[in-house]
Amino acid sequence: MNNYGIINKIYDGIVEVNGLKLAKYGEMILFSYNIKGIVFSLNKNNVNIVLLDEYIKLAQGDKCYCTNKIFEISINFNLIGRILNAKGEFIDLKKNIFIKEKYSVEKIAPGVMDRESVNEPLLTGIKAIDSMIPIGKGQRELIIGDRQTGKTTIAIDTIINQKNKNVICIYVCIGQKISSLINVIEKLKKNNCLKYTIIIAATAADSAAEQYIAPYTACTIGEYFRDKGLDSLIIYDDLTKHAWAYRQISLLLKRSPGREAYPGDVFYLHSRLLERSSKVNNIFIKKKFKYETGSLTAFPIIETLEGDVTSFIPTNVISITDGQIFLDNNLFNSNIRPAINVGLSVSRVGGAAQYKIVKKLSGDIRIMLAQYRELEAFSKFSSDLDIETKNQLNNGEKITLLMKQKPNNVYSVIELITILLIIKNIFFKKIKSSYIEYFEKIIINYMRKINLENFLNINDNNLEFKINELINFFIYGSII
Secondary structure, eight states, rough: OOOOOEEEEEETEEEEEOOOTTTTTTTEEEEEGOOOOEEEOOOSSEEEEEEEEETTTTTTEEEEEEEEEOOOOOSSSGGTTTTEESSOOSSSOOOOOOOOOOOSSSSOOOOGGGOOOSSSSSEEEEEEHHHHHHBTTTTTTTEEEESSSSSHHHHHHHHTTTTTHHHHEEEEEEEEHHHHHHHHHHHHHHHHOGGEEEEEEEEESHHOOOHHHHHHHHHHHHHHHTTTTTTTEEEEEEEHHHHHHHHHHHHHOOOOOGGGGOOHHHHHHHHHHHHHEEEHHHHHOOHHHHHHHEEEEEEEEEEEEETTTHHHHHHHHHHSSSSEEEEEEHHHTTOOOOOOOOOEEEEESSSSSSSSHHHHHHHTTHHHHHHHHHHHHTTTSSSSSOOOHHHHHHHHHHHHHHOOOOOTTOHHHHHHHHHHHHHTTTTTHHHHHHHHHHHHHHHHHHHHHHTTGGGOOTTTHHHHHHHHHHHHHHHIIIIO
């Protein structure tokens, strides 16, 4: 700590310091009043430091010191159920806990030999995603769409669906309004999800430096649980505002702006974050006698403008992730929720992270739905349609209605299989579109009422037959 510097300038959360000859990029610097900062620029005559705390108490001529450490946060299992700020400090009204274990927020992602293939499903509870865009533990699946199209709703529903599944969830709020964060917390509290969730808050009211560091803090927490052999899920809401915060810092540091005024290393900003999400093997976790794998699954959220996925940040993050869920503004306005465009959405892990029965039943549904979207647009310009086209339009409309889902109403895998078997049933072609949602509702409500999921096993060879018997009972016993 004998390597010190003298403050030369203070402006907009940036401190220019003379001295600190041994400072390293990304190192934590300690000022008086326990104010912390991170080294962002190493210049010939000075060092630029971005402050993570209020700088009102600092003055020109004050001393600061090197710590020889990358920025660190305290982590253990006591963080579960708590709300933290970007620096890993408790900001809820619960009792503060002293935690000894410290971890650096910047880490190198696991190498190829340390990773396992992604082959275990992470169910979101959303019918359209679990059937057509399957997600596996350790995957990075981008949620992309315009403002107010239901991106956060998909993320929250996924957290709700992890109840009793031993998955630790981390929600990172980056640059959102405080009211939006409160709404998310209330939804999680209402559904009793806070007992396995950690919330990292860097709202619009916080500094650009805190918004910049928040996702790295959250990723480090997720890695801690992953390296203990546990499964964790992290939601970055959203990385567009994270890029804005980094652009703001870079422009204040007088770095050369590039495309859309972003600095040249903006791709590295997100790639080094998202590459840390993975499924790691037992060698990495150092389990000698028990075979165990841990995983960190990431759901980065990106906001587009007028559905433009070709702008700088969306294209960057699409190229890093293992697929994307694209939310369409037109579908949302047509009251189709979740407004998932199956033509533009994809999972690059695909069927490898799907139960065999779900993979078998959902194989052609995605194609049928994509064809329906095309035919629907085409049919508006043609009054005379052949019978085959009319049948395709009719079936596509019914599948669309079956895939509709209310927020915070998650479906179990058994309920999803039931929906897929309804689509496969001969009765599906005969039933009118106006009755299909009612028919689905009475079956699902009945299954939930008698807790049918407790009596059925996903690995049962006769599962398909048993659920078909239930569907036929409702067809011939209740409807006809």
